[in-house]
Amino acid sequence: MSASVRGRRTVDEAVLDDPAAIGENDPGGMLRATASAGAQVRESAALAAEANLAVLGEEGRPRAVVIAGIGTAGRTGDVLATVAGPRCPVPVIAHRSAGVPGWVGAADVVIAVSASGRSPEALGAAEAAARRGARLVAVGAPDSLLQSVAETARAPFIPVPRRAPARASLWALTVPVLLAARTLGLVKVNEADLAETAARLDADADRCRPTAESFVNPAKSLALGLAGSVPIVWGSSPLATVAARRFADTLSANARYPVVAGALGEAGRGRVGLLDGVFGGLVESARDIFADPEEESESDATRLRLVLLRDGGLGSDEDTDEPFAVEERRADAVQTLAERRGVRCDVVTAEGGSSLERLASLVAVPDFASIYLALAHGLDPMAVPAVTEMKELSNP
């Protein structure tokens, strides 16, 4: 095994109630970076206001919008698509490979996003957009390659200060993307929505702070519930599904857990079968509820743990693909299924008036939970040796 892989196979719960141990296990300050989510919203809104986004709107409504980027930068495209909603008059497409789709031309807008300002995917897309005469806007680190490509193309650039790793910059990258789309008339995000989203992220960061003990800290208790399990994260609505996929991103990169994540509507037609299987109903039915947990070998068995992200449904039915009642019935049904099989289920329910705030309320606690789960395993949530080695081995 590589010397760079460290950590404990089982969790040490005590670490989570020891702020000093938390600090030692998080030398890069991933918790602090994540707690800046609300500040990121405010800062990026101010930076976007300084950029000349108005030029984007001068040529009117585009034929399509492509958001080009990879990893967290790519996730911002999914956020825009869900905030724009099914009534958005033009297609909003998250594009995750280098360049742009073959059909992109002068009638379209490309938003190239890269936290470092140097991913080949975002750079390739920005260059291709400029070559094809598409309107371009770029979002990423100041003084980066992406900035110079945008400047050469005379395209607006929003300089987002870099916080490594990129996954700690979700909100800093997302807000400029949303505000560019607002200039194009595709989303209705207003100043109050941004302020309320930032306030919600601040409040959740406070509830999830390292000094709040596990029994009052929703992120620590979610993390401990997931310990040793195979998490399944399903979102009840398109918006909740973006949050579910984000949780899979952070659980994988921060805590290094394998995750099944997706939309409950889709999962209900196939993947829900997981609840019946080896890691679901079969292992739970073999559990002897009277056995001493210390001695019971079955307690070591790997189990599923369902995390259901429920959209509070405060948006009007007009803004959703499916009636809210259908999503609610489906979410109730999967909870019943899990209960019947003894599969544990955590539920996070969205709060807030705007879709952006509801999304924030489904992302914040899981973001922190992924970090606490890493810390309880003795893993540094920030430094991921496999990602670094992957880059070393695959770069020419």
Ligand SMILES: O=P(O)(O)OC[C@H]1O[C@](O)(CO)[C@@H](O)[C@@H]1O
């Ligand atoms: O946003 P960037 O800097 O383009 O990076 C893209 C992705 O690549 C990574 O840096 C991993 O190589 C991720 O952390 C990130 O989301």
